[in-house]
Amino acid sequence: MRKQTMQVVVMSVVLPAALTAGAEPLQVLNGAVNDVPAGEMLHEHLVDLARGQLAERAAEVVELASPEALRERQRYVRETIIASIGGLPDKTPLAPEVVGTIERDDYRIEKVIYQSRPDHHVTAALYLPTPRPAIGDPPYPAVLVPCGHSPIGKAAEAYQQACIGLVKHGFVVLCYDPISQGERRQVLDADGKPQLKASTTEHTVIGVQCLLLGTHVAQYRIADGIRSVDYLLTRPEVDPARIGVTGNSGGGTMTAYLVVADERFACAAPSCYITSFRRLFETIGPQDGEQNFTGAVASGIDHADFLEVFAPKPMLVCAATKDFFDIQGTWDTFREAKRFYAAFGHSERIDLVEANDGHGFSAPRRTAMLRWMRRWLQRHDDAVVEPVMTLAEPAELQCTPTGEVLHDLGGKSTFDFNREHEQRLLPKRAARFKDDGSASWLERVKTLTGINPPQAAPASREVGTSRLGDLTIQKVELRPESGIVLPALWCAPAGGTQAGRPVVYVDARGKSAGFLGNAEDTPGAVQALVAAGHPVLAVDVRGWGETDVKTLSYGELGRYAGKEWQHAFLGLHTGRSLLATRTEDVLSAVAHVSTRPGVEPGVAVIGVGAAGPIALHAAAFDPRIKEVIVDGGLVSWSAILHEPLAEAQLPSVVVGGLTHYDLPLLARHVASTRKLTLLNLTDARGKQLDFDAARQEFDRALPDEELPNQLTLNVADTTGGGPYVETLGSNGAR
DSSP: OOOOOOOOOOOOOOOOTTOOTTSTTSOOSTTEETTEEGGGHHHHHHHHHHHHHHHHHHHHHTTOOSHHHHHHHHHHHHHHHHHHTTOOOOOOOOOOEEEEEEEOSSEEEEEEEEEEETTEEEEEEEEEEOOBTTTBSSOEEEEEEEOOSOTTGGGSHHHHHHHHHHHTTTOEEEEEOOTTSTTOOSOBOTTSOBSOSOHHHHHHHHHHHHHHHTOOHHHHHHHHHHHHHHHHTTOTTEEEEEEEEEEETHHHHHHHHHHHHOTTOSEEEEESOOOOHHHHHHTTOOOSGGGOOTTTTTTTOOHHHHHHTTTTSOEEEEEETTOSSOHHHHHHHHHHHHHHHHHTTOGGGEEEEEESSOSSOOHHHHHHHHHHHIIIIIOOOOOOOOOOOOOOOGGGGOSSSSSOHHHHHOOOOHHHHHHHHHHHHHHHHHHHHHHSOHHHHHHHHHHHHTOOOOSSOOEEEEEEEEEETTEEEEEEEEEEETTEEEEEEEEOOGGGOOOSOOEEEEETTOGGGGGOOSSTTOOOHHHHHHHTTOOEEEEOOTTSGGGOOOSSOOSHHHHHHOTTHHHHHHHHHHTOOHHHHHHHHHHHHHHHHHTSTTOOSOEEEEEETTHHHHHHHHHHHOTTEEEEEEESOBSOSHHHHTOTTOOSOGGGOOTTGGGTOOHHHHHHHHHTTSEEEEESOBOTTSOBOOHHHHHHHHHHHSTTOOOOTTEEEEOOOOGGGHHHHHHOOOTTTO
16 A cells, blocks of 8 residues: 655744643643542452452352362352363373482482473472382382462472472472473573563563463463372372472462362372452552453352362461461451361361561471471371472572573474464454354454453533633543543534544653644644634543552562552453453443534544553444544554563453454454554554564455555654554545
C-alpha cells in the first residue's frame, strides 16, 4: 500500500508551561474515588472482586463432608489447575548423564543432566547415601527438592543444607535447577551471560508469551518437576513408593503445584509459600508469573486447595512469623485444610510449624521438614537435628563448564519452544480468519477476551468546567461499574458547531497527553481536532491518567512486564483482564458520547500507545464506531513471541489469543466494515517500526492477501494531531 503523507494542523493556542495529568484545568477526580486515592482505585476494585469470588468458594467448601464429595473436589482442583496451564507435555526420553561426582564420608553427590523435553536440559545434584548399619541397604526413600528463587539454584546454602540433612539420614535427594536459575538461564547475550538479573523477571517474561499461547510458565516448571521424579525412578537406589517433595519460597510454590500434578508423592512439606489469596492480594499482592494461574480465583481455587488435594497423605506446612507471605493467611488456610483432612479421618496427617523468623529455608523449618519426612517415609518418629555438614562451593556443583547450559550444550530454551508453538498456530489462525464466518470468528474473539460490551450508556455526572486557552473543557465522571470512575474531558467546537465526527480519545499516557504537543507551547491532538470541528471526549480508562498506578514496581520486573504487572495478574486471577475491562471502558465512553445532545451518530476512536489494541477491540464490538485511528500501538502479539526481552506487554495480553487471532487479523476484520488508520506501529519493545517492517507483520499474519481498502498503514508525524484531523471523515462521509 502507498505510504501517505499528512499535513499537520496546528492551533494558535498557548498551553500553560509544565501542564501535567494532575494539574488544573485537566484534573477531574480531585485525587480520590469513593474515598480511595485515585491511584489505588483499580487495585481496590480487583481485590474486592477477588474477595467476593473467594467468599463464594469458602461457602461451597465448608459444606463438603462425605469422602465422595471431598474426592470430587480434589478431582476438580486437579483438572482445573492442569487445564489452566494448557495441560502437560508428552514425556520424551530423559537421556540422563552423570557428568561428575563429589565424594563425602557418608554420601556422594552425582552431578546429573537430563532432558525434561527434547534438547531442554535440566542440571541437578543427586545426593546418594552410603549404605551403613544406621540406614540399611537400598532402596531408600527419596525427596525431590525444587529450588526457590536463588540465582545459584541448587548451590544455594540453604538448599544444600536441606539436602545434606536428608541424605545423612538415609534419603536419596534430587535438587535441580529451575529454569532461569543456576545453570539454566534462558536469555543469554552473545557472550553467554544472562541478560536479566532476576529469575522472577525471566519467569514472568516467559509467562507473557505462554499466556498468549494459552499455556503457562508454570507448565515448564511443573513438567521439570515431574520429569525429575521420572529420573529418580530410574535409579535402583530409590523406593518408588516412598517419594517426598519439599522446597522453600519458589520451591514451596513448586511443592504445592507438584502434589496437584503428580500423584506419586507420598509426603510433602512446602516452606514459606502457603498463605491465602485474599491475604496475599491485600498485602504484598500477586508475585511473579509462575504463581498466577489463569482464572484461579474465578474458578474457586485458593491456597488451601494445594493442601487439600493431597489429603489424606502427610502434609507439613512450614511457615515464618515474619514472612512477607502473610502468616494470618497461612493459619486461615491451615485451619480449613485441617477440617478437610479430618473429614477423611486423618487430621494427624497435616500439621503446621511456624518459626519466629523471616522468609527462607532456615534451620527450624529444615529440621521440621526432616523430622516429617522421617516420620512418614521411614517410620522413625524421633527428634533428630541437623548434623554437621560440609557445603560445596557453587562451582563444584556445576554440571557444565561455564555454568550456563544453553551456552555450553546448546539445546532449546523456553523461548524456542514458545516460538515453535506459535509457528504451528500461525496457519491455523489464517485459515480460521478466511474460512469462519465473520460472526462466528468474532464470537470466538469475544469468548477469549471476556469482553462484555455494555448494554447502555454508563452513569455520568458533570463536575465542572475550565478553560485552556480558547478551549472550553467540561469535566465529566463516567461510572461503568461499581467502584470504577473514569475521568473524562468533553471539548466541543466553539458555538456548538460540529463539522466532523465526535471523537473518543484514549491515550495510555493519560488524557492530558492529548492536550500536549511535542514542544512546550505546542497544542496537542485534542485542540487540533476541536479546531477542525470534531467534538472530543478525552477519557482515562481504569488505571491510566488520573487513576494511574503509582505504587507498583518500576524496576526490572516493571520494565519488562509493565508497571501494572500486579494488576494484570489480579485480572488474570479474577477473569477480568485489563485489556477486556479497558475495552469495556472505551465502549462506555462511546455510549456516553452517542447520547450527548446535538451529537450525530457515528463515533471515531483514537487509541494512542498501549490504547491501540484496546481501540481495535472496541471497534470490533460496537458498530457505532465508524472510524479508528491507532497511533503507536503494538503491531502484533506474534512480535512478542519473537522478542524474549519484550517490554510492558503483560497488561495487553489476551490469554489464548494467539490460538485464534492476532492484532493484524483483528485490524483486517475492523477495516472490513469501517475506516481504520494504523500509524507508527511498534515492535514488542516499543520501538517504532518503518512501513516495510509493519507491513511484513500483516503479510505474515495472512500471506498473499492485500490489505482492505479502508485500512491505511502509515508512518506519520502526529505532532499537534494533524494526521488525525486529515484522516477523520465528516459525519456525512460514510
